[in-house]
Amino acid sequence: MAETSGDRGFREGAVAVVPMAVAVFGFGLSYGVLARAAGMGGVAPVVMSVTTFAGSAQFAAASVLQAGGAAATAALSALMLNARYLPIGVTVAPWLGGGLWSRLLHAHLTVDESWVIAAEGTGRWNPRVLLAAGTGLWIAWILGTLGGVLFGNVIGDPARLGLDAAFPALFLALLVPQLRSRERSTEVAGLRIGAPPPAIAALLGAAIALALTPFTPAGVPIVAAGAACLIGLRRQP
Amino acid sequence: MSDVWIVVIVSGVGTLALKATGPVLLGGRPLPDRFTGIVGLLGPALLAALVAIGTFANGQRLVVDGRALGVGAAAVAIRFHAPVLIVVIIAAAVTATARALTG
Secondary structure: OOOOOOOOOOOOOOOHHHHHHHHHHHHHHHHHHHHHHHOOOHHHHHHHHHHOHHHHHHHHHHHHHHHHOOOOHHHHHHHHHHHHHHHHHHHHHHHHOOOOHHHHHHHHOOOOHHHOOOEEEEOOOOOOHHHHHHHHHHHHHHHHHHHHHHHHHHHOOOOHHOHHHHHHHHHHHHHHEEEEOOOOEEEEEEEOOOOOOOHHHHHHHOOOOOOOOOOOOOOOHHHHHHHHHHHOOOOOO | OOHHHHHHHHHHHHHHHHHHHHHHOOOOOOOOOOOHHHHHHHHHHHHHHHHHHHHHEEEEEEEEOOOHHHHHHHHHHHHHHHHHHHHHHHHHHHHHHHHHOOO
16 A cells, blocks of 8 residues: 555544535535425435535536436436546545455545545545545535425525535635645746646646536536646656 | 436446546555656646636536626635635625625
């Protein structure tokens, strides 16, 4: 197994995740409301939150169903939005050395937020923090969904509450600490740019995503944006 | 089986397959040195894309609406080191207010 990184444990992961779990509970509420309004019933949205456990993908599937789209289209758009979890899974893999079930559990609990909380920097991840943070987010997401399907008529339209803007705000709060780096400049295609590599990767990722949005199905722009990390590819010695 | 349950099952199985491919096939083994520079940059690239899409995309259209104000206010709050929960609440409150005012 790769050298386990950092001295943070379950406790640190559980503490770090609390504010995000509260926010995710709110997203869960709005998902429950929307899924119910989309005709998914009361049980299926909760089962989907337990199994798929990926906010944006579940919103996408619900909105396709609501618009009268086919089941295949709804499932495909969810999977396109989750395609980023393939490379994300590869990044945490070196730190998951347990048995098959342990790896599957860690993989299931890997979502954007737990992945970021568990990052130790310089491409290292902490499996204990991942497990604790992922479990906290999972429970919050499931309970939120349950609340949404049960009390949807009390909550009303989530867009009126601005909950759709809370998602990008949370991701922005996760992004900013990742922009710091010891390297002060980046070499891209032989050019030296006076900004750290994570900042260049972020700008490039956002630009790719926005440029592709009008022309590709949802999810594709996000996966393509991931390619911005290739600026970190080291030359073969 | 109803369409809804087909979506739930396909999405659940497919998502776990996407998440678990790396850990199951490569688990416990270090990535080649060449790639260590890449994996640290995947986070910033993906998160920035999620911010951009979540702020400006409405389906396949790019729009500037109440969300841009909300996320802008969140950026200011982050600049002043506000806790994550406060950042999220500010974004939602500003967006909701902008929507209420513009009808």
